[in-house]
Amino acid sequence: MVMMTNSEDPFGPMPSRWFVGPPAPRGTAFLARACSLAILVLVGHWVRVPLGGVGIQPVPVPEDKGGGNDTSKLFNWHPVLMTLGFAVFMAEALLSYQAPIVPGVAREVRKRIHWVCHLSACCCLLLGLAAVIQSHRLKLPAPMPDWYSPHSFLGLTALGLVGLQILVGAYSYLWPRLTLSNRLALGPLHRFWGMAAWLAGLGAVATGLQEKVTFIQMKGLPREDLYRSIVRLPAVVLPLLVVLAALVLYHQAPPPSRPLVADGLGGGSFTSGGGGGGGSSHQGLLRGGRPADDDEESDEEGSQGRRRV
Structure with missing residues (x-):
């Protein structure tokens, strides 16, 4: 029989936790929201000043300048709405569980914020899609192609991906049609594909800004304008998108947890050092100690479980 001293832990060594996390310090959530707002302001200023603002109707072009109409102001809704949807509302939706704006709010409130942000993002994305399609099809004398x-x-x-996430989330969590065990099992997948959809959206925003700048340059942009706001503002937004992604995803990193070891009673069962009992060990396996996104779990687990070490 192996004797253990009082300083030894039967569940393995306690992992260290750096002052920068994980879990992420609250300051990173503030920086993420500030970055999100800065991106929206920069894109809004870029659309309003260098690109000429927004409109809901095509602008007629005089015959001496080629005739037809100009739908650029109608198109300009597209970058604003897509930025609002992906960089603001969806970023807040991802932060709503791990780092809500008001600390200590009930899990049910965080769940509602999560859904309101996602539905708001969905409305912005659909309106942005409609704006670009209409601007292409209403352009005269020759409509622009799509896709x-x-x-x-x-x-x-x-x-x-966003649409599928909303449908699966509504079926599984908003109006649950699955059992608790199935919702717990689906939680990590729902989180993973939500982050994948959001990153794809940020990538689409980045490529869209670059595409618009390329079109502007193809029209014969003077050399001195290469260093003005019409090009510089999108150039600043792109690295900010990377910073935003890093700050938001840092809050999704699981906290350190003890290694899973046998309970030593001959039963062959396993437990996690932070779980304290067999009833919560499956949650540790699901999310590295962090409880799954399910409305039937306690508020205490939702707010405190992610901070266990």
């Missing part, structure tokens, strides 16, 4: 660029294919992929 011809890599940006459009990436954008459609992101929209498809």
Whole structure:
């Protein structure tokens, strides 16, 4: 028989936790929201000043300038709404569980914020899609084609993933039709595909900004304008998208947990050091100690489980 001293832990060594997390410090949530707002302000200023603002109707073009109409102001809704949907509402939806704006709010409130943000993002994305389609089809004398660029294919992929996430989430969690065990099992997959859809959306925003700048340059942009806001603002937004993704996803990183070891009683069962009992060990396996996103779990688990070490 192996004797253990009082300093030894039968569940293995306690993992260290750095002052920067995980779990992520609350300051990173503040920085993520500030970054999200900065992206929206920069894109809004870019659309309003260098690109000429937004409109809901095509603008007639005089015959001496070629005739037809100009739908650029109608198109300009597209980058604003897509940025609002992906970089603001969906970013807040991902932060709502791990880092809500008001600390300590009930899990049911966080769940509602999560859904309201996702539905708001969905409305923005659909309106942005309608804006670009209408601007293409109403352009005269020759309408522009749809779905011809890599940006459009990436954008459609992101929209498809978001739509599937909303349908699966509504079926599983908003109006649950699955058992508790199935919801617990689906939780990590729902989180993973939600993050994948969001990253695809940020990628679509980045490629869309680059595509618009390329079109502007193809029209004969003077050399001195290469260093002005019409090009510089999108150039600043792109690295901010990377920073936003890093800050938001950092909150999804699981906290450190003890290794899973046998209970030593000959039963062959396993438990996690932070679980304290067999009833919660499956949650540790699901999410590295963090409880699954399910409305039937206690509020205490939802707010405190992610901070166990």
